[in-house]
Amino acid sequence: MYHEFFAKSPLLALPILALVIFVAVFALIVLRTFGKKEREAASAASLLPLEDDEHPSAAAARVSNAHSEGRHE
């Protein structure tokens, strides 16, 4: 009984509608991120991972990077 109710319910159209609205809104937002304004508004937060350790592993890693890049060339 419950299954039949749910199987025939017009409410089942709602997830489809939600899908369409969601994909449209999402696509708009993604396109917007490619815009100039967004690229300029580089949030300070996005720079957080780029702060290096001070001592001593970061220094060693920099040596490592320089070394490996030099070797490749």
Add this chain to the structure above:
Amino acid sequence: MSAETETNDSAPLRQERIVYNDAVVRRFVAASVIFAIVAMLVGVIVALQLAWYPANAASFLSFGRLRPLHTNAAIFAFIGNMMFAGIYYSTQRLVKARLASDALSSIHFWGWQLIIVAAAVTLPLGYTQGKEYAELEWPIDIAIALVWVVFAINFFWTLAKRREKHLYVAIWFYISTIITVAVLHIVNSFAIPVFALKSYSVFGGAQDALVQWWYGHNAVAFFLTTPILGIMYYFVPKAADRPVYSYRLSIVHFWALVFLYIWAGPHHLLYTALPDWAQTLGMVFSVMLWAPSWGGMLNGLLTLRGAWDKVRTDPALKFFAAAITFYGMATFEGPLLSIKSVNSLAHYTDWIIGHVHAGALGWNGFMAAGMFYWLVPRLYGTKLHSKSLADTHFYIGTVGIILYVVSMWVSGVTQGMMWRALDDKGVLLYPTFVETLIAIRPMYWVRLAGGTMFLVGMLMMFYNLYRTARSGKAVDGEATVTVESLESQVPWKNVVFGAPVLLVTVVCVLLGALAVVGINASVGIVALTTAVAIGGTLALQLSRKDGETTWHRLLEGRALIFTAFVVIAVLIGGVAEIIPTIVTTRTDPGMAGAATYSALELEGRDVYLREGCYTCHSQMIRAMPFESARYGDISRIADSQYDHPFQWGSKRTGPDLARVGGKYPNLWHYSHMRDPRATSPGSNMPPYAFLVDAKVDFGRTQDKLQAHKTIGVPYTDTQIKNAAADARKQGGMIAKDLHDQGAEVAPDSELVALAAYLQHLGQPPTVLEPKTPAVAAAGH
């Protein structure tokens, strides 16, 4: 370690010197690399067993027992330890605080390794709950919950001590991981213990199927995806030395992903006896998931723009770029496989195995490798031992993945097409299951080659990292941080009652109203909701002034409120799907036909669970003509109502067993178990001759029936009291039947119990009078 410095302003800014706890990171990295090799070695062994059955060398090394070991080791030991290493390393640096407690960090590490060892011992010995990716028995489940709580305390305590107010996107993903995995694990593990290492899930049949795949799918989402995305958002910018492509996109990526993922579990149960509405929700939300998944993939790949020269030279970036590409591939394939028509072909076939390995090897395996190649030189203050060896690992690993995935696609599509092939009279073209297996056997060898190549790459990585570590010495990162004043925090009301929250609340209330209004009013409400959602979003965007702090930026400064919002976003989907299913399946009148197991059948079922038969055999005939033509009437929800846990399965290396009862005589089962090739030439099933001599302990049968009664199976007190006697009597009848046909076996043999169970499957309700035990199946 701390010093105060005066600044130009009147308020003093305190500076603090931090030494990060990198010792625990090193331990997790080492454990992850070692367990990766174990997991993949077991993977290669099970791949060999599928191609060449004699590789099932002993009962405790048979496919059904090793396959759960493989999956548990890959997910929880390899990726689990990798995740903890990445989370602990990046979190300390992103929040500028040492891990809150060294003791908790150690307990977390050693506790997790102890759990892995417990799994490695108990799974081959056959102690299992019989639920995929959640096989571990109840004492280990409790240990997992406790260690996870230790992890959570350590993590959130570190956030509380943070010197950086704003939480970076990686931290959001870690928060969602910790919260959601805890909820999933605890709910899915609800079970009633019978003995020290034996329990039955409190959920049965369709309820258990939904809960299990809500768990199983979201283990992929919140154990294998969200923490690794967090790791991507930290380590890819770090290795490329440039910020993430779009911070705004990461916000949308995060919230869309955590909200949508939780709804998608039912796509594992399409065309099954699960109610249609739940199947439809699972399918549609899976398709929606494509968008945020690709948003995240683009964000990761575009972070590398302008750094592609580095990708060519830096092994870590090479692995990251390939991993993100595999993520894109797997998250495109996932929604595709969730579309019902595609799923009808792919489900139960090797296509699914190929799909999960594109994710597990390509996304998880390569993200782990990239992170290790970047991290280990820094953890030991040295440079990578051999860049060319790492490059070789990359190429051998990539070719290995491609061989693996392509062979499984070919195998899956081939077998799926053969299963459904009908002639113009509607008769199966390939009626014998084993001929569809023989057709794909060559692909099993290709898969073995691909998997072996990936394992060889991991061995190269192990050697490379080991030599790297040996060439340096353990160093802990350090930083000088400025302690920010908490007085600058925005009042919590501004965050909790911010305009975006109010907009989402209004939309949710409108959607909720749909449940109580008529059809005509629904149309109006849908239009209104759509208008409010789009109009509100536009209004929020347009009202934003340049340079103004956004609401989300405020939220990023409030860890507790952020966590609360994550909990709400995650729970909505779970509650909306699981609660209606539990309510409706409990009261469904169609349940009247459900049949309980006799005492002996229940014991036989425990043998079936122990041997992991569900890893190769489904018990769910889908609502499709070619399924019914091969296996019998489609499965009804009542058929498995008393199955704790459900055994619908997810893969058919062998045929479906939902209606195998009564199909063959007892002698067939006796011969088949002893030597599957005797009855099914070409089969790759392991032999189970040891079941003939193994004995069922009927002293425990009564407790098992009692436990089932406690969780709702309608056994009478008389049935429970006479359980052992009934089981012996039914065993005696089957043994006599076999004796009459020339096969000698004891009535309390495990093989007899298993035969009793199999003969019950799909049969009409068994009469379970205490003085005349169930014999419906015994007379064939």
